[in-house]
Amino acid sequence: MKKYLLLVAFVCISFSSFAQSSGDYRSAATGDWNASASWQMFNGTTWVAALAAPSSGGGAITVVSPHTITANSNITADQVLISTGATLNISSSTFSLEDGTGTDLVVNGIFIMNGTLSGPGSALINGTLNWTGTLNSATTISPTGIINLNNYSGGRLLGGTLTLNGTMNITGGGISNFGGTLINNGTINKSV
Numbered sequence: 001m002k003k004y005l006l007l008v009a010f011v012c013i014s015f016s017s018f019a020q021s022s023g024d025y026r027s028a029a030t031g032d033w034n035a036s037a038s039w040q041m042f043n044g045t046t047w048v049a050a051l052a053a054p055s056s057g058g059g060a061i062t063v064v065s066p067h068t069i070t071a072n073s074n075i076t077a078d079q080v081l082i083s084t085g086a087t088l089n090i091s092s093s094t095f096s097l098e099d100g101t102g103t104d105l106v107v108n109g110i111f112i113m114n115g116t117l118s119g120p121g122s123a124l125i126n127g128t129l130n131w132t133g134t135l136n137s138a139t140t141i142s143p144t145g146i147i148n149l150n151n152y153s154g155g156r157l158l159g160g161t162l163t164l165n166g167t168m169n170i171t172g173g174g175i176s177n178f179g180g181t182l183i184n185n186g187t188i189n190k191s192v
């Protein structure tokens with residue numbers, strides 16, 4: 001019995017030690033991306049108040065529920081996760097994705113893109129993308145993902161590759177090709 005308990009304890013400790021790495025960031029409150037008060041950083045042992053905002057040179061970046069992080073200026077990032085119940089709002093700036101290992105932006109919550117998503121990295125939308133800006137980065141909408149084009153009289157600019165495996169809802173405006181590609185494997189609903 002002691003060996004069994006020791007094994008269970010070891011497994012639990014192993015899983016918790018791989019959950020985060022030194023230099024990882026997570027949101028601490030709703031706020032601006034560039035405000036250090038919006039973030040906590042993992043120091044290898046515990047989460048502490050961040051001294052600076054995250055960037056592509058650091059570890060993984062997670063926006064946790066129920067926080068909303070807003071980018072009002074140009075940001076370069078990698079390893080970004082928007083958790084279920086959390087929101088990332090790119091207001092009118094450029095959010096540039098570096099191309100690291102794996103998918104560079106994973107959205108399980110809400111991604112509001114009024115600015116530009118660009119860079120060589122890729123994005124995976126499992127949650128919701130509300131799109132009124134410019135899409136220049138390779139983006140995949142998963143079968144559970146939703147992309148909304150709502151109440152916007154102008155066209156959204158598509159400069160990257162958008163692979164739709166989920167649902168696109170168009171209730172205003174449309175998509176203007178800016179040298180990009182739309183691959184539709186999902187459902188497009190249009191009501192204007």
